[in-house]
Amino acid sequence: MRIxxxxxxxxxxxxxxxxxxxxxxxxxxxxATLLHGPxxxxxxxxxxxxxxxxxxxxxxxxxxxxxELRDRLAEALADNDQALxxxxxxxxxxxxxxxxxxxxxxxxxxxxxLDRLRPQTLLARVRSDVRxxxxxxxxxxxxxxxxxxxxxxTFRRMVGAEARRRxxxxxxxxxxxxxxxxxxxxxxxxxxxxxxxLTELRRTVQPLARKLATRLAAxxxxxxxxxxxxxxxxxxxxxxxxxxxRPVLRRRxxxxxxxxxxxxxxxxVSGFSDFTMLLVQALHDQFxxxxxxxxxxxxxxxxxxxxxxxxxxxxxxxxxxxxATLTGWHGSxxxxxxxxxxxxxxxxxxxPRTTVFVLGDARTNMSDPNLxxxxxxxxxxxxxxxxxxxxxxxxGTGDSAAPAYAELVEMHECRTARQLGALIARLLPV
Numbered sequence: 052m053r054i055x056x057x058x059x060x061x062x063x064x065x066x067x068x069x070x071x072x073x074x075x076x077x078x079x080x081x082x083a084t085l086l087h088g089p090x091x092x093x094x095x096x097x098x099x100x101x102x103x104x105x106x107x108x109x110x111x112x113x114x115x116x117x118x119e120l121r122d123r124l125a126e127a128l129a130d131n132d133q134a135l136x137x138x139x140x141x142x143x144x145x146x147x148x149x150x151x152x153x154x155x156x157x158x159x160x161x162x163x164x165l166d167r168l169r170p171q172t173l174l175a176r177v178r179s180d181v182r183x184x185x186x187x188x189x190x191x192x193x194x195x196x197x198x199x200x201x202x203x204x205t206f207r208r209m210v211g212a213e214a215r216r217r218x219x220x221x222x223x224x225x226x227x228x229x230x231x232x233x234x235x236x237x238x239x240x241x242x243x244x245x246x247x248x249l250t251e252l253r254r255t256v257q258p259l260a261r262k263l264a265t266r267l268a269a270x271x272x273x274x275x276x277x278x279x280x281x282x283x284x285x286x287x288x289x290x291x292x293x294x295x296x297r298p299v300l301r302r303r304x305x306x307x308x309x310x311x312x313x314x315x316x317x318x319x320v321s322g323f324s325d326f327t328m329l330l331v332q333a334l335h336d337q338f339x340x341x342x343x344x345x346x347x348x349x350x351x352x353x354x355x356x357x358x359x360x361x362x363x364x365x366x367x368x369x370x371x372x373x374x375a376t377l378t379g380w381h382g383s384x385x386x387x388x389x390x391x392x393x394x395x396x397x398x399x400x401x402x403p404r405t406t407v408f409v410l411g412d413a414r415t416n417m418s419d420p421n422l423x424x425x426x427x428x429x430x431x432x433x434x435x436x437x438x439x440x441x442x443x444x445x446x447g448t449g450d451s452a453a454p455a456y457a458e459l460v461e462m463h464e465c466r467t468a469r470q471l472g473a474l475i476a477r478l479l480p481v
Contacts, residue, residue, distance in 0.1 A: 114146025140209035241323035260333030315411030348385035387421030
């Protein structure tokens with residue numbers, strides 16, 4: 052999170068005004084002054100719980116049995132008693148979440164606690180208790196069930212926070228903050244991102260595109276200044292006694308470049324390709340022409356599908372698979388066939404003003420990598436960049452042809468949206 056002097060001063064003033072007696076009030080005050088969007092709460096809240104814990108150590112009472120805890124939990128869920136839920140989370144972790152053989156346990160596991168307590172199975176019981184108490188008379192059954200599920204999910208998060216706190220007391224808060232707190236979506240590896248994280252990433256496309264467009268425009272303005280025009284500089288210096296106080300620059304008028312994307316949309320790589328396609332589409336005004344091609348073991352142009360889907364980024368993958376011809380007799384990636392098909396069918400679309408980005412992990416499934424097609428592509432284009440979502444340590448392992456491709460074109464590791472934004476800003480032509 053980008054926190055500068057202004058945010059720091061605001062947070063200190065908020066803490067001074069709110070005081071330290073109400074922990075939840077302090078949390079909201081710091082969140083309001085330090086965070087730049089609701090997406091950062093997923094990181095802020097667990098870290099706040101680590102550094103501003105509710106208590107230190109375990110509960111003072113002896114651990115209760117499983118059935119007793121479930122009975123008390125059902126009552127707390129029915130009453131929506133947040134204080135009691137927090138207390139039960141601490142007791143549950145202390146009594147059911149410990150593992151290891153050393154005194155006081157080697158650690159505490161939220162997963163183990165919830166697996167033994169199984170709070171999700173209390174839904175029907177809590178619904179009955181709420182109805183009996185008259186607290187759910189204004190809810191339809193479905194709405195009441197949704198409300199109870201929300202309370203159960205809140206309790207599950209409390210158990211996770213309690214387990215992290217107990218482990219942090221033994222191993223250190225800094226280590227747990229670094230290892231156990233879920234990173235923001237822009238720091239998650241594309242290859243391991245879940246559906247929710249990819250959805251959150253797609254929501255960041257437009258803000259990221261605006262930042263990149265501003266940087267590209269600034270670079271283009273600087274590039275347009277050109278070099279010093281010596282003859283005109285000497286002429287203008289006559290008015291200052293021959294001293295060239297104001298150099299005259301040759302005005303360059305560079306044409307906007309063309310951009311071509313070749314995207315592997317197979318398997319786990321598809322999330323990386325989808326996000327990059329959406330990002331480049333959002334930047335389309337920065338280029339004279341943008342063409343996008345998708346492939347698995349066959350290649351097809353999807354530029355029109357991308358234009359049509361600006362308002363529906365979540366459905367991009369399904370739309371491409373439904374309307375484009377991407378596979379032949381098998382469904383595995385074949386870079387050699389796809390790259391060869393591109394140079395044969397669309398090679399004329401690549402010229403000296405064209406920058407080509409290839410998106411994929413370069414895993415050929417033991418097929419021919421077709422290096423001559425890549426050489427031909429590099430010869431035709433202004434520049435060719437290969438963005439690989441795999442870790443550099445994995446290049447060349449198994450069926451990866453990354454080292455062979457990297458000898459012909461410039462290949463970059465691009466595992467997260469943060470890396471992608473930095474690379475796009477640096478590599479895109481002006």
